Amino acid sequence: MRPRTKAARPEASGWKDPSLRRSVALFRAFMGEQSDPEACYRLLARDAVSQVEAYGGPVSGRTVVDIGGGGGYFLEEFRRRGADAFLFEPDPRELGEHAPEGSVRADGYLLPLADGVADVTFSSNVLEHVDDPQTFLSEMVRVTRPGGLIYVSFTNWYSPWGGHEWAPWHYLGAERARNRYRRKTGREAKHRLGDNLFTIHVGTTLRQVRARPDVRVVAARSRYWPFLAGVVTRVPLLREFATWNLLLILRRCP
Numbered sequence: 001m002r003p004r005t006k007a008a009r010p011e012a013s014g015w016k017d018p019s020l021r022r023s024v025a026l027f028r029a030f031m032g033e034q035s036d037p038e039a040c041y042r043l044l045a046r047d048a049v050s051q052v053e054a055y056g057g058p059v060s061g062r063t064v065v066d067i068g069g070g071g072g073y074f075l076e077e078f079r080r081r082g083a084d085a086f087l088f089e090p091d092p093r094e095l096g097e098h099a100p101e102g103s104v105r106a107d108g109y110l111l112p113l114a115d116g117v118a119d120v121t122f123s124s125n126v127l128e129h130v131d132d133p134q135t136f137l138s139e140m141v142r143v144t145r146p147g148g149l150i151y152v153s154f155t156n157w158y159s160p161w162g163g164h165e166w167a168p169w170h171y172l173g174a175e176r177a178r179n180r181y182r183r184k185t186g187r188e189a190k191h192r193l194g195d196n197l198f199t200i201h202v203g204t205t206l207r208q209v210r211a212r213p214d215v216r217v218v219a220a221r222s223r224y225w226p227f228l229a230g231v232v233t234r235v236p237l238l239r240e241f242a243t244w245n246l247l248l249i250l251r252r253c254p
């Protein structure tokens, strides 16, 4: 087994999580996502990989599996930091014309991987796009080695961004919000509830994950909040609106 490494110190490079500065930078990038997606996703990738290193130590030399990794920004960042990283993505449109090397067209429910091959299993903003999140999680756990780290984040349904491109009108109902989007933009929305977007909740997910015998919950917190990032997920009801995006750091039990 690989010797345990000390957790990285991303603060040493000016990165501090949570912090107001970081959250503002992420929010700005997110607001510019349409005009400059590269800048937005590169920043998000740097931020997420720093979070992984903060909990699990340097990724250099480690085997990392990114599930539902879209265009490969996270893959690139993991590699830039020396990881042996692979991307599994079912949608060829997400992969783009020039799919990054080491990317595999595969569904997260059924990964073409042996048990326990990954030191780090990573999934950012995918869980709300699958209709059976617990089975999806089970597959992540299966491919993670005992003691390995699992990073999962998702936008929950009652988050202000829960309806994605038709947010925040999802609070008035998904179909109404979709129709409004079509009226305002003249385009069909990318997401449809029950098809490629599903209602997922913070409280239910936390209860399900804590009940699992195969993982230990290392952290459950808001991914982007500048303060009280862990506290906000502990308050029933409030957490469904205020968490915004739930980040779970799990360790696979031996």
Ligand SMILES: C[S@@+](CC[C@H](N)C(=O)[O-])C[C@H]1O[C@@H](n2cnc3c(N)ncnc32)[C@H](O)[C@@H]1O
Pocket (backbone or CB within 6 Å): 041, 067, 068, 069, 070, 071, 088, 089, 090, 091, 094, 106, 107, 108, 109, 123, 124, 125, 126, 129, 130
């Ligand atoms: C919102 S994008 C997130 C992309 C990237 N991970 C990020 O954080 O920017 C959701 C991704 O989940 C992928 N996805 C949907 N269902 C999936 C499944 N069953 N297995 C793996 N990926 C899936 C989609 O194809 C898409 O690339």
